[in-house]
Amino acid sequence: MANKPLLPEMMKTHGVSRRAFLKYCASLTSLMALSPAMVPRVAKALESAPRPSVIWLSFQECTGCTESITRSHSPTIEDLIFNSVSLDYHHTLQAASGHAAEAAREQAMKDNYGKYLLVVDGSIPIKDPGYSCIAGISNLDMLKETAAGAAAIVSVGTCAAYGGVGHANPNPTGAVAVSEIITDKPIINVPGCPPIPVVMTGVLAHFLTFGIPELDALGRPKAFFGESIHDRCYRRPFYDKGKFAESFDDEGARGGWCLYKLGCKGPTTHSACATVKWNNGVSFPIEAGHPCLGCTEPDFWDNGGFYKPLSVPSGDYRKMGLAAIVGGAAIGTASALLSKAGKAKAVKAHETVNAHDLEKSS
Amino acid sequence: MDCNHPSAKKPSATADVLSFVATGNASPVLHEVKHALIQLLKTGAESVIDLGAIPFAPGDDRVLNEILGIGEVHATLTVMGESHVRETAIPGVWCVDHLDENGEYQSRFIEVTYMPNILKTQREDAERGLETLAERLGALDDRR
Amino acid sequence: MNNPAFDLLMWARGPGFDIALVIFVGGIVLRLFEISILGRKRDLAPAKGNGFLQGLKTIFSRSVPREGLVKFAPVTYIGGYVFHIGFFVAFFFFAPHIALIDDAFGISWPAAGRVIIESVTALTVLALLALTYSRFTDPVRKSLTTFDDYLVLLLSALPLITGYVAVNKLFGDPTMMLAVHLLTVEALMIAFPFTKLMHAVSFVLSRYYNGSIQGRKGAES
Numbered sequence: 070m071a072n073k074p075l076l077p078e079m080m081k082t083h084g085v086s087r088r089a090f091l092k093y094c095a096s097l098t099s100l101m102a103l104s105p106a107m108v109p110r111v112a113k114a115l116e117s118a119p120r121p122s123v124i125w126l127s128f129q130e131c132t133g134c135t136e137s138i139t140r141s142h143s144p145t146i147e148d149l150i151f152n153s154v155s156l157d158y159h160h161t162l163q164a165a166s167g168h169a170a171e172a173a174r175e176q177a178m179k180d181n182y183g184k185y186l187l188v189v190d191g192s193i194p195i196k197d198p199g200y201s202c203i204a205g206i207s208n209l210d211m212l213k214e215t216a217a218g219a220a221a222i223v224s225v226g227t228c229a230a231y232g233g234v235g236h237a238n239p240n241p242t243g244a245v246a247v248s249e250i251i252t253d254k255p256i257i258n259v260p261g262c263p264p265i266p267v268v269m270t271g272v273l274a275h276f277l278t279f280g281i282p283e284l285d286a287l288g289r290p291k292a293f294f295g296e297s298i299h300d301r302c303y304r305r306p307f308y309d310k311g312k313f314a315e316s317f318d319d320e321g322a323r324g325g326w327c328l329y330k331l332g333c334k335g336p337t338t339h340s341a342c343a344t345v346k347w348n349n350g351v352s353f354p355i356e357a358g359h360p361c362l363g364c365t366e367p368d369f370w371d372n373g374g375f376y377k378p379l380s381v382p383s384g385d386y387r388k389m390g391l392a393a394i395v396g397g398a399a400i401g402t403a404s405a406l407l408s409k410a411g412k413a414k415a416v417k418a419h420e421t422v423n424a425h426d427l428e429k430s431s
Numbered sequence: 432m433d434c435n436h437p438s439a440k441k442p443s444a445t446a447d448v449l450s451f452v453a454t455g456n457a458s459p460v461l462h463e464v465k466h467a468l469i470q471l472l473k474t475g476a477e478s479v480i481d482l483g484a485i486p487f488a489p490g491d492d493r494v495l496n497e498i499l500g501i502g503e504v505h506a507t508l509t510v511m512g513e514s515h516v517r518e519t520a521i522p523g524v525w526c527v528d529h530l531d532e533n534g535e536y537q538s539r540f541i542e543v544t545y546m547p548n549i550l551k552t553q554r555e556d557a558e559r560g561l562e563t564l565a566e567r568l569g570a571l572d573d574r575r
Numbered sequence: 576m577n578n579p580a581f582d583l584l585m586w587a588r589g590p591g592f593d594i595a596l597v598i599f600v601g602g603i604v605l606r607l608f609e610i611s612i613l614g615r616k617r618d619l620a621p622a623k624g625n626g627f628l629q630g631l632k633t634i635f636s637r638s639v640p641r642e643g644l645v646k647f648a649p650v651t652y653i654g655g656y657v658f659h660i661g662f663f664v665a666f667f668f669f670a671p672h673i674a675l676i677d678d679a680f681g682i683s684w685p686a687a688g689r690v691i692i693e694s695v696t697a698l699t700v701l702a703l704l705a706l707t708y709s710r711f712t713d714p715v716r717k718s719l720t721t722f723d724d725y726l727v728l729l730l731s732a733l734p735l736i737t738g739y740v741a742v743n744k745l746f747g748d749p750t751m752m753l754a755v756h757l758l759t760v761e762a763l764m765i766a767f768p769f770t771k772l773m774h775a776v777s778f779v780l781s782r783y784y785n786g787s788i789q790g791r792k793g794a795e796s
Binding site for chain 1: 577578581582584585588589590592593596597598599600601602603604605606607608609612613668670671672673674675677678679683685686687688689690692744749750753
Binding site for chain 1: 453454455479480481483484485486488489508510511514527529531533535536537538540548549552553554555556559
């Protein structure tokens with residue numbers, strides 16, 4: 070690792086000024102959701118942080134996460150973050166393939182054993198490991214082998230973090246999250262389908278500068294996943310006023326009203342979409358007029374339907390209700406008739422007695 | 432907070448309704464700025480407020496710009512994309528916007544200071560400047 | 576990795592709601608059939624008034640307190656009114672609830688704003704507390720109160736309190752609190768047909784019976 074130059078030296082050789090580095094640190098601090106007072110500490114950490122080797126493993130995934138992180142048009146922050154790491158293996162991005170690629174992975178592991186950062190996207194099938202293999206190695210084996218020498222693991226995307234679409238009902242491949250297999254390494258979950266590019270880079274930056282960020286109960290960095298979409302949504306004032314879009318093409322939808330009734334999962338979804346936004350801060354789904362699907366939460370595929378409001382039951386409850394009416398009527402009638410029959414029987418069995426008879430019997 | 436700022440015109444049916452949506456966060460930020468300005472005058476302590484850390488709707492931006500106004504200085508920096516450093520109509524309160532090479536916002540700050548640090552020449556750059564100047568002078572002397 | 580709060584919410588929205596709905600609807604229908612089939616003993620005496628009309632009238636007239644009674648039992652009357660109207664407003668005018676009704680029956684109406692819903696909810700809970708307090712302090716009411724009454728008070732208060740907590744994120748994970756809110760509502764639904772909560776439906780029948788019996792005898796309600 071000593072032969073890899075530090076970030077400021079690299080910037081210098083690229084003709085990047087100190088002022089540009091300060092701007093970069095200011096934006097990075099903001100990106101990491103840290104206080105601006107932390108800028109000098111971020112600068113200092115970046116000046117002294119060694120460039121870690123990064124191995125990126127892709128398992129049962131759609132490459133959406135990789136697309137997301139590379140699809141940022143501006144070659145600035147993301148680019149610089151990648152300049153400050155040494156991406157030694159990423160089978161989608163690297164030129165080598167097959168055994169040559171695997172050799173690169175093995176070399177990087179050997180050279181940096183115990184120190185490299187492992188990034189994973191995609192879920193791991195455990196029902197039959199043969200469902201997903203790379204160069205003849207099953208995902209399960211490759212994860213176990215590579216995780217053994219990792220300093221930490223970043224599970225990028227909901228599939229790696231929580232199982233995602235592979236894990237969705239009925240889960241034919243037995244897909245599980247990284248954390249279900251690896252339990253002895255620190256794991257940072259960066260869920261999302263896909264995650265916001267700057268959130269991925271922000272988490273990597275945090276790892277480079279200050280180590281593992283503070284995580285919530287689901288292993289997500291609190292800086293980006295601490296608040297719900299609903300709490301940070303610019304449409305929240307409409308929710309509070311009781312103004313809702315009822316369809317995708319009504320006055321409310323055109324007026325930018327709250328999308329709760331169209332199935333928005335904002336109230337139960339934790340992500341930075343509403344503040345960081347997408348495509349360099351252009352917009353986010355709700356701003357584009359679509360309810361939040363809740364993609365940063367475990368099992369969001371099985372949340373009862375993307376367009377069903379959160380307050381609406383997820384099952385086929387109408388049939389149950391009708392059955393209950395029929396059943397209730399039948400039992401009620403039977404019970405009433407039984408009571409009537411009992412009453413008639415009692416009347417029939419009724420014997421008249423007078424005081425005289427009673428005296429006799431006692 | 433009300434969606435309509437008192438000074439706002441009623442939006443027409445076709446107007447961009449969203450620019451009148453506000454989260455109500457402009458007012459606490461402005462109070463924070465006031466507090467920071469008091470501190471600057473009292474103790475000389477500078478402060479920076481990260482606008483990216485606060486949920487802001489277009490209506491909040493409008494309120495912020497209306498209250499702070501446009502001041503005397505507007506510097507454009509060309510460092511990995513442009514940066515705009517503007518003093519507002521409230522001297523001592525600066526808006527610092529960092530854009531990337533595509534002109535998209537990277538980060539936005541309000542700095543309460545006599546002079547934003549990013550405007551100053553950094554020592555490392557000056558050192559490199561000296562080296563460059565020496566090189567160029569050497570080249571000039573060689574030509575003679 | 577699972578989120579227990581989310582799983583609980585999905586259970587409450589899925590199987591939990593189905594179970595509660597079957598018991599709630601089935602129980603109400605069962606009891607209504609029972610009540611109407613059993614009916615009442617025929618009154619063979621000649622009618623002195625119109626029992627049917629008096630019965631109908633009584634359904635509504637009993638909602639108005641008799642003169643002097645508000646002064647006699649202010650907590651019961653005022654608290655009772657505040658609770659019933661408040662519960663109605665909080666249930667029928669909060670947007671997520673309207674979304675549920677819309678989904679089930681295809682009808683909807685404008686929702687009330689947050690300020691209205693939240694102040695009404697707070698008032699309703701206060702009214703419930705006052706009603707409970709009067710049950711403890713008034714010796715007559717105390718001796719009349721059974722376990723069933725306290726259970727019903729608790730079951731009606733919990734959805735209001737948990738709903739308020741979930742919406743305002745007062746404490747706990749918001750997803751978990753939403754799940755807890757649904758579960759408390761489901762508990763209320765399950766208890767409904769078998770406790771005095773049933774009065775919300777059966778008051779129509781009992782008032783009609785009372786009114787028509789008296790009306791037939793010539794008494795005006």
